[in-house]
Amino acid sequence: MRGMTESRTGAENKPTTSRLLEPTYEGDFVLDGDLLLESGRALVKPTLHYAVYGRLNAARDNAVLVCHALTGSALVGSWWPEIFAPGAVLSLEHDFVICINMLGSCYGSTGPGSVNPSTGLPYGPNFPLVSIRDNVRAQAQLLDSLGIQRLRLVLGGSIGGMQALEWAMYDPERVERAVIIGVTPLSAMGLALNHLQRQAIQNDPDWAGGNYLPQRPPRRGLSLARQIGMLSYKSAALFEERFSRNPNRNGEDPWALDGNGGGLIGGRFDIAGYLDHQGQRFIDRFDANAYLAILRTMDTWDPLGAETTPEEAFGHIRARLSFIGISSDWLFPEADVRRFASVIRSTGVHADYREMVSDHGHDAFLAEQAELVRLLQ
Amino acid sequence: MRGMTESRTGAENKPTTSRLLEPTYEGDFVLDGDLLLESGRALVKPTLHYAVYGRLNAARDNAVLVCHALTGSALVGSWWPEIFAPGAVLSLEHDFVICINMLGSCYGSTGPGSVNPSTGLPYGPNFPLVSIRDNVRAQAQLLDSLGIQRLRLVLGGSIGGMQALEWAMYDPERVERAVIIGVTPLSAMGLALNHLQRQAIQNDPDWAGGNYLPQRPPRRGLSLARQIGMLSYKSAALFEERFSRNPNRNGEDPWALDGNGGGLIGGRFDIAGYLDHQGQRFIDRFDANAYLAILRTMDTWDPLGAETTPEEAFGHIRARLSFIGISSDWLFPEADVRRFASVIRSTGVHADYREMVSDHGHDAFLAEQAELVRLLQ
Numbered sequence: 001m002r003g004m005t006e007s008r009t010g011a012e013n014k015p016t017t018s019r020l021l022e023p024t025y026e027g028d029f030v031l032d033g034d035l036l037l038e039s040g041r042a043l044v045k046p047t048l049h050y051a052v053y054g055r056l057n058a059a060r061d062n063a064v065l066v067c068h069a070l071t072g073s074a075l076v077g078s079w080w081p082e083i084f085a086p087g088a089v090l091s092l093e094h095d096f097v098i099c100i101n102m103l104g105s106c107y108g109s110t111g112p113g114s115v116n117p118s119t120g121l122p123y124g125p126n127f128p129l130v131s132i133r134d135n136v137r138a139q140a141q142l143l144d145s146l147g148i149q150r151l152r153l154v155l156g157g158s159i160g161g162m163q164a165l166e167w168a169m170y171d172p173e174r175v176e177r178a179v180i181i182g183v184t185p186l187s188a189m190g191l192a193l194n195h196l197q198r199q200a201i202q203n204d205p206d207w208a209g210g211n212y213l214p215q216r217p218p219r220r221g222l223s224l225a226r227q228i229g230m231l232s233y234k235s236a237a238l239f240e241e242r243f244s245r246n247p248n249r250n251g252e253d254p255w256a257l258d259g260n261g262g263g264l265i266g267g268r269f270d271i272a273g274y275l276d277h278q279g280q281r282f283i284d285r286f287d288a289n290a291y292l293a294i295l296r297t298m299d300t301w302d303p304l305g306a307e308t309t310p311e312e313a314f315g316h317i318r319a320r321l322s323f324i325g326i327s328s329d330w331l332f333p334e335a336d337v338r339r340f341a342s343v344i345r346s347t348g349v350h351a352d353y354r355e356m357v358s359d360h361g362h363d364a365f366l367a368e369q370a371e372l373v374r375l376l377q
Numbered sequence: 378m379r380g381m382t383e384s385r386t387g388a389e390n391k392p393t394t395s396r397l398l399e400p401t402y403e404g405d406f407v408l409d410g411d412l413l414l415e416s417g418r419a420l421v422k423p424t425l426h427y428a429v430y431g432r433l434n435a436a437r438d439n440a441v442l443v444c445h446a447l448t449g450s451a452l453v454g455s456w457w458p459e460i461f462a463p464g465a466v467l468s469l470e471h472d473f474v475i476c477i478n479m480l481g482s483c484y485g486s487t488g489p490g491s492v493n494p495s496t497g498l499p500y501g502p503n504f505p506l507v508s509i510r511d512n513v514r515a516q517a518q519l520l521d522s523l524g525i526q527r528l529r530l531v532l533g534g535s536i537g538g539m540q541a542l543e544w545a546m547y548d549p550e551r552v553e554r555a556v557i558i559g560v561t562p563l564s565a566m567g568l569a570l571n572h573l574q575r576q577a578i579q580n581d582p583d584w585a586g587g588n589y590l591p592q593r594p595p596r597r598g599l600s601l602a603r604q605i606g607m608l609s610y611k612s613a614a615l616f617e618e619r620f621s622r623n624p625n626r627n628g629e630d631p632w633a634l635d636g637n638g639g640g641l642i643g644g645r646f647d648i649a650g651y652l653d654h655q656g657q658r659f660i661d662r663f664d665a666n667a668y669l670a671i672l673r674t675m676d677t678w679d680p681l682g683a684e685t686t687p688e689e690a691f692g693h694i695r696a697r698l699s700f701i702g703i704s705s706d707w708l709f710p711e712a713d714v715r716r717f718a719s720v721i722r723s724t725g726v727h728a729d730y731r732e733m734v735s736d737h738g739h740d741a742f743l744a745e746q747a748e749l750v751r752l753l754q
Contacts, residue, residue: 039634112641128640129632188616188648189608195649196604198642203597205582210641220580227573228605231566236710239565245679255506255677257416263505264489264587264669265575269676271565272572292641299646300632302622333613 021077021084023051028108029142035103041128044117048142049108050074053084053097056148063148064090065139066099067156067163069366070229070294071286073107074099082369089155089376098146100139102159103130104293112210112289125210127293132159132166132301139163140171150174154319157181157365158332159294162301168319169303175319179376181356181365182326184340185302190331193232194295197225201288210289222288223279230278235328235361239271248273304343314347321351324365324375331362398454398461400428405485406519412480418505421494425519426485427451430461430474433525440525441467442516443476444533444540446743447606447671448663450484451476459746466532466753475523477516479536480507481670489587489666502587504670509536509543509678516540517548527551531696534558534742535709536671539678545696546680552696556753558733558742559703561717562679567708570609571672574602578665587666599665600656607655612705612738616648625650681720691724698728701742701752708739 028049034042051074056063066076066083073079076099083089090097101109104127112127143151154164154175161183168178186194204221206212247254252267268276303313323341325334334355341353354375358364365372405426411419428451433440443453443460450456453476460466467474478486481504489504520528531541531552538560545555563571581598583589624631629644645653680690700718702711711732718730731752735741742749 039632039640041634041640123640125641128634129643185622187613188620188622188646189613191620191622191646192604192608192616192648192652195645195652196601196608199597199601199604200577200580202642203577203580203601220576224573224576224580227569227576231569231573236564236566236707239569243565243568245562245565245568255416257418257505263416263418263500264502264666264673265579266506266673266676268572269565269568271569275569275572289641296641296643299643330613 021053021081023053023075023077024055026051026074029145031138031141035134035138037128037134038131039129043103043110043128043130046103046110046138047108047114048103048110048138049101050142051076051099052146053077053090054092054095056096056146060147061150061152062094062096063143063146063151064095064097065143065151065154065164065167066090066097067154067160067167068099068102069156069158069160070298071282071291072160073105074101079366080369082373085370085373087377088373095152096148098143098148100142102163102294102297103135103138104290104297106287106290111287112293113214113287124289127289129296129300130293132162132297133170135163135297136166136170139167140174143174151176153177153179155179155181158183158362159298159301162298165321166301166303168317168321169314172316172318177320177322179322179324181324181372182329182332182337182362184332184336185304186299187332187336190232191299193228193331194299197228198292198295200224200228201292204288207288210292212288217283218288219283222283222286222291223276225288225291226282226286227275227279230275232331233361233363235330235359237328237359238361241359243269243271243274246270310343310347314344314349317344317347317349319350321349322376323351323353324372325353325355326360326362326364327355327357328359328364329362398430398458400430400452400454401432403428403451406522408515408518412511412515414505414511415508416506420480420487420505420507423480423487423515424485424491425477425480425487425515427475427477427519428453429476429523430454430467431469431472433473433523437524438527438529439471439473440520440523440528441472441474442520442528442531442541442544443467443474444531444537444544445476445479446533446535446537447675448659448668449537450482451478456743457746459750462747462750464754465750472529473525475520475525477519479540479671479674480512480515481667481674483664483667488664489670490591490664501666504666506673506677507670509539509674510547512540512674513543513547516544517551520551528553530554530556532556532558535560535739536675536678539675542698543678543680545694545698546691549693549695554697554699556699556701558701558749559706559709559714559739561709561713562681563676564709564713567609568676570605570708571676574605575669575672577601577605578669581665584665587669589665594660595665596660599660599663599668600653602665602668603659603663604652604656607652609708610738610740612707612736614705614736615738618736620646620648620651623647687720687724691721691726694721694724694726696727698726699753700728700730701749702730702732703737703739703741704732704734705736705741706739
């Protein structure tokens, strides 16, 4: 992938170095006691890594919680900078923005790579199932400690949207408004995609049942998992426009006699070079077990469930909800988001729906932030 | 997967035991000399395994060539039986139907598992790139040997459709009609899906650079490759209808404390059990290197190419072409098939287009044969 960094960097990977977007504070919050999980297990004094932007006002009524997506971090100013643009959704001057790394992640909160205080060893594959509700309950303790009893807004896309809706369900008194972008409970196709990604990691012998050494992680498996994910985050139209059937831009020849692996493999097409590049970037920044942990958090989120009525699940929500579906989203089709919003609306909850028209697929909420801002204004 | 065989068997896997559909003859044809390939290599006296159904009439004008899809075989009567139903597309009484296993496959024609006569060793990963055109040229020699100078019809779906169109391009005088189902040159998304499947196999340590022992093939990698493929052959709607968010029907619990692999993996959902089952079935019947070989054949097919005009590529076709797009096809979207047909039509060739409405996705031409027959009548 030599020399490709620049040419492969699309809009969604734009480096964001603006000093404006440095957090006011970034640090750890350690829960006082154990966090009892829905699964029946507990996390012993887990840590939440978080970042805040702006300042809490005297009335303490300007707090906004941003929930990050699967492989995001607490540094929302770095991955969602245009949301903070002048006149956009959030204001560093008027808002107090909090973003908290999910449990299970590898960006500072307790996850599979953390040491389990009761054993003195990393959790590794024994890291328990932490639900979206568990995350919200832990986050609530952090907000309590910051003296935040009202959230003027909770917002997030993808698994961040799951958290935003769960917040409105969990603590109806605290949430005034929630914006839920590109998400519903995972469909059968979504569960299938996660199943494939999980296998890609498990099939890598370096995964070692989750007990890999930090210096020898399952790189190829994690790269393939990411690439499977990328397919579901983007759209066919976008790939076609960007890559078409072009040979890889580094000069490889898909028609060559002998590629890597003999006659069976051949040189790569441009789309393949792009996906490999994305996989490589990812293994340098993310942990395989953390990825597995959060996939499971995502898989198991289903507020309606089999034995719950919409009224029981959602009827008590008091926040104004806004759902946003993305026209080219294949992972969470916009028609599904629209239907989900309408089920919730049918329980008497305020839940409007807006469609974001983009050919960027699921990733549009990160890749086309200006469009998203327009829709939210 | 114990006890799941019955419940997992969907319509597309229906066993076909009707005695009517036994071939009239099944055997091998060995090419007289070397087959010079577009890639510049040659296959030394390659074998084509083929099956015929019905009898060639005295006028020798009732021959039909069926081209199989990626993992199909020459036994078209077994995998496409409803095409032969009374009053359907083909008649055992009136037609002489030939189906030839693709080069690269593991169902009898020369492929990576075959012995290279010039070395005395299996080709393995050195099996060369065999193009769609190379396949057609080899098939033409077989037809010559059978005394078939006219084909009243050539038809196929997916990579079989690539061959059908290539036949009309390669030998305009021989082909009267071609039916091309659910296919165009692979889009960037299609190339991406093949790239992922290739990696799934390559990442399996048992693949051994393609030099695996027959008794120790890369089973997990091939299973994952098949599962990635399955996602693109089916549709989200079909998965939702069949599997929804149900736990695996064998009783696994996706919310369980400890699944296989500790807390990070969990019990499977039903869709995951289905995909694993499909992967298992596949590794019992197909070879990993053969799969890689045919993926490459598919990847590299692009009759238009970058430097060819539609007139140059298609203008000389004399057959009547019929293209069929499948409404829920995600791998070869029906709009792409429609557009492809219209490009060809613009060169003055007869090329009609019909849409098959089905929520079975790309597989519909195998899974909903009765529908396909209706459309072809």
